[in-house]
């Protein structure tokens with residue numbers, strides 16, 4: 001995974017403001033008291049851009065933002081030095097509600113559908129991405145697909161951008177993931193639940209997850225990473241197969257952990273690291289991210305501490 005052009009572009013079709021509600025003992029169907037509320041810019045590609053920025057490569061955010069809520073995202077772009085090539089749509093980006101119960105550690109996500117994308121806006125996005133492909137070698141296509149955009153959008157973009165020599169990563173779910181996988185991106189990162197939906201069978205243990213991940217890899221996807229929350233992640237490529245287990249860490253919110261893992265994988269692979277190092281580094285980065293709400297990268301010293309605590313297990317041929 002060594003693109004000729006250094007820049008990374010993340011594409012977020014369905015950006016979100018994440019409203020985190022801290023609610024000890026949260027119970028569905030009951031009256032609950034919220035003790036703290038924060039609003040942070042989110043959406044998978046926005047988070048990946050925030051985690052990757054500040055490294056050795058230029059990072060650009062593309063996709064759509066509601067113009068009324070754009071200032072929150074623009075502040076993040078300024079703070080992290082992210083180039084803003086997001087197109088503006090009338091209205092506000094969705095607000096996704098994240099209920100965090102620190103007593104149980106559970107996080108409940110209520111993700112809204114988001115703004116409908118008009119046809120002209122999608123055409124304009126295609127032109128923007130074509131232009132960005134002239135100067136950027138890696139594209140990350142992440143998150144749900146909003147109304148107005150065909151479910152095969154990531155497949156279309158994967159083919160189009162790979163034809164221009166770009167490395168393409170996809171992190172999505174459901175129908176968009178099914179289509180994208182058929183277009184063989186260079187890297188996919190489903191979580192175990194999304195992978196189970198994709199292969200249409202329950203995956204009840206790490207062995208079953210590994211078997212399904214190998215099937216995807218054998219189908220032509222160079223790097224398959226399957227995340228499993230506190231149980232770590234599986235990494236499968238031509239270089240071999242590993243499971244990385246994070247140590248127990250302090251958790252403010254698990255929202256964005258998958259995006260941190262994607263950013264960590266890309267940073268390591270684009271720097272030319274092998275699979276084992278990539279798995280260890282990205283797992284340490286994702287675990288370090290959990291201490292803060294929102295797309296705040298962990299301090300390098302914290303990642304260095306966690307690196308030594310990640311346990312690596314080679315996966316047999318199974």
Ligand SMILES: Nc1ncnc2c1ncn2[C@@H]1O[C@H](COP(=O)(O)OP(=O)(O)O)[C@@H](O)[C@H]1O
Pocket residue numbers: 190191226227228229230231232233246247248249251254255256257258259261282283286287290
């Ligand atoms: N509670 C946790 N403790 C330690 N690491 C975690 C925890 N939750 C997530 N992670 C790390 O973040 C990665 C991605 O988290 P996960 O929840 O599987 O992603 P997604 O948000 O895409 O479902 C995991 O593979 C793991 O490395």
Ligand SMILES: O=P(O)(O)OC[C@H]1O[C@](O)(COP(=O)(O)O)[C@@H](O)[C@@H]1O
Pocket residue numbers: 014016017018041042043044045047096111112142143144145254255256257258259260
């Ligand atoms: O586009 P989707 O699938 O609704 O996901 C959007 C949500 O995912 C996030 O990007 C977090 O994703 P992860 O927890 O998988 O890293 C949130 O910021 C956002 O609210």
